[in-house]
Amino acid sequence: MQIWQPHAVSGVTSVRVGGVEITLDAEVTVTGVGDRVWELDAPEASAAQWRVPCVEVEAYWTPSSGTRWVPPIWNAPATSRLTSGSPVASLVGRDGANVCTVALADVAGRTSITSGVMEETGEFAMTVQGQGLRIRLDLSERRFSAALAEVAAWWGEARTPRQARLPVYSTWYSMHQEVDEKGVERQAALAKELGCDTIIVDDGWQTADRARGYAHCGDWEPNTAAFPDMAAHVERVHELGMAYLLWYAIPFVGKANPAFARFEGKFLRYLDHMDAAVLDPRHPDVRAYLVGKLARAVEEWRMDGLKIDFVDRFATPGGDPEPSPGADCADVDQGVLRLMAELDARLPGILVEYRQPYTSPGLWPYGNMIRAMDCPLSPQENRQRTVDLRLIAGLQAVHSDMILWHPSEPDEQVAVHLINALFSVPQISVDLQAQRPGQLAAIRFWLGIFREFLDTLQLGTLEPDQPEHGYPLVRTYDGHAMVIARYAPLPVDVPADGWAELLLANAAADTRVVLYGEAAQTVESVVYDCRGTRVSEASLSLSPGATLVTVPVGGLLRLRRTEEES
Structure with a gap:
């Protein structure tokens, strides 16, 4: 059990900020940047600690979309790195008032925020850790959502083309791996008529196998029985007025394709339950291979963008393994950053979808659509996840998880599913051919509201x-x-x-x-x-x-x- 200790390090510096005593393990410069908002700059520090009175406190907000209960001091740290999470947390008071919001400027490094109630005093203690600390501390009493919005602006801006904000049809829940060009084109035509402007074709395009594993990922060649001419198929979808994104499980190379033997010795680990290995992005030839495969979708098949999945799986539980010969960096996250930068340099301006948990602002320069983690048929979870993402996504387009419902769902409940995604970009994933007239009317009506009030909503x-x-x-x-x-x-x-x-x-x-x-x-x-x-x-x-x-x-x-x- 981790116990918070206010003087656990030697040689601490103590400063008083807004009535709060903060201890650090190195010298710090404090600058006021707003009404009861400060920046603490401590380039040599690795830890900072403080307490605030736990008075009229209602919730503890983190970007992980978990429970909102106020945790005890032995609560596990909230960790963040390039491939998972964002370094921010907020203690929320009555009526949504901010009590204490903290954020770190290091959005690519490995950081943690440990927080919890001190039972002996009724105070809420916070400890932040990282290598070189620049901290934003907000003790204002405005809405916590306003405090988080300023954190997002402090981190920087994201590039977001208008197309990223328009409603989407996804094949994943509606078709899973049973995708082919005729089925995709049929759903695209129906989706366009209802108000969607983009289609995302998910897993299944690259394999005839329907076992739902990842043994056939890595070569990224179309299943020619289902997609005999990918470029011609994409052109037909474009003629409908739809943009087209293609799915890639970017870290995985399955044991059932030639790329597995090619990159033997350049894996981070092997995943038995997935029948696939995780490629090591610290190797330049691995990155070049992946960039080339993804670029083909845009340059040859004329895709409008990419759904880049499982970026978080590059992270190895327990720490990075030693790099094998030929790697050009020691840190896996640095390899991921180089991979994304090289892909962006090759394909600037395309649509790129990421999803929870890899929401770090360190990835903002290389993506423009961030989706809620899978929560099928759970409208409340979709609502919480999309709102949580909106609070810290800045100008990046936030997308709902794919919205689906049972075929017998009442029209009213179809609308409820859509309203739960109202403050994000909705992704629809049901068989549109199988919908009753009333269900189609509900989709058409609410997608019309999404579009008419897009600027206000997003x-x-x-x-x-x-x-x-x-x-x-x-x-x-x-x-x-x-x-x-x-x-x-x-x-x-x-x-x-x-x-x-x-x-x-x-x-x-x-x-x-x-x-x-x-x-x-x-x-x-x-x-x-x-x-x-x-x-x-x-x-x-x-x-x-x-x-x-x-x-x-x-x-x-x-x-x-x-x-x-x-």
């Missing part, structure tokens, strides 16, 4: 409520529009200003929605059901206090200010 100010409960209410706004999603029977505040149009998506089972107005105002109200059918419209007088409206499950309330009010 680029507006994001304010999720109650992280300790998985964000039962989330809002975003940009000065013109405000979009609110309600996932539990909670009342909804209607601000007096800051919007010309307000949308309320109801994913809760309770159709009775209480609106709390801040000022007397008259608005035009339209209510839609889950399929986009108007069920009511009226002029609605909002007084200070409560107003009750009915919004169907999976439905939408749209409020527009009248000319006098606007």
Whole structure:
């Protein structure tokens, strides 16, 4: 059990910042960069420790999308490296107020944040460790989401083309490895008509084997029985108006293809349960091979981008093995960084999808789409993961995990699945040919909302409520529009200003929605059901206090200010 010790290292430096005593194992320079926000620069330090009073604390937020309970001091450290995690954590108080948010500037190195309640004192202790520390410490009392947004801006900006923000169809859950050109083109045509602009073809294109293993990864040659002419097939998808991304499990080389023998001795480890080895990116010829294979998809087949999967599997549990002869760096993460940089230099500007857990800002220069980890048929998990990613992704496009549902799912629940991904880019993955008319109408309606309010939803100010409960209410706004999603029977505040149009998506089972107005105002109200059918419209007088409206499950309330009010 790890016990927090405030003076566990010799030769410490102690500084007082915002009423908090911080100890470090080297000299430090402290600079104020905002209202109760500081940067601590300690190039020679490897550890820093402090405590804050645990008063009105509700949650402890980390980017791992785990539980939000406030941990005890013996809680395991939250680790971060280039291939996994991000070095940030936030202690959250009542009503989402920030108590203490900490982030490290080193987004590529190996760092840890250890936090927990000191039972003896009722304080919350935090210890950060790394090699050379530059720390951002935020003790302001604004919303924790605002503190995290500034952390993302502090880390830097991501390149994100508009195409990365448009709805996606994925073949993974709907087709798994049973993919061929006719099936892909059929789903692409249907998806385009419903509002998708990109298709991602996942595992299966490279093999006729359907065992769901990785023994046939590594050569990255099309299964010619399913894709006899990949370039011609991609062109037909382009003619539909769809961008095309192709899946690569980039670290794996399976035992059933010639690349396995070619790179024998340049593996990090062998994975028995996957029938594949993990390539060692510290070798220049390994990187050149992978870059060449991935580049072929874009240069020869005219793909618009790549789904780069399993980057986190480059990391070896227990530490990096000694490099074999021919490696040009000792650290595996450094090899991964060189691989991604070489791929970006070869294929600048393409769409590149990463996913949890490899969310480090150190990878931002080389990707522009970051997806929630697999959580099939779990809308609440999809919501929490996408919101968590949005909080620290900056301008990078955040994508939902592929959304699927049982064929007999009611139309309303189809809409609920989509509303749970409302603040991300939705990826749909069901057989569109098998959908009932009502299910198709729900998809078409909600993808239309995603597109119409794309800027507000993806680029507006994001304010999720109650992280300790998985964000039962989330809002975003940009000065013109405000979009609110309600996932539990909670009342909804209607601000007096800051919007010309307000949308309320109801994913809760309770159709009775209480609106709390801040000022007397008259608005035009339209209510839609889950399929986009108007069920009511009226002029609605909002007084200070409560107003009750009915919004169907999976439905939408749209409020527009009248000319006098606007």
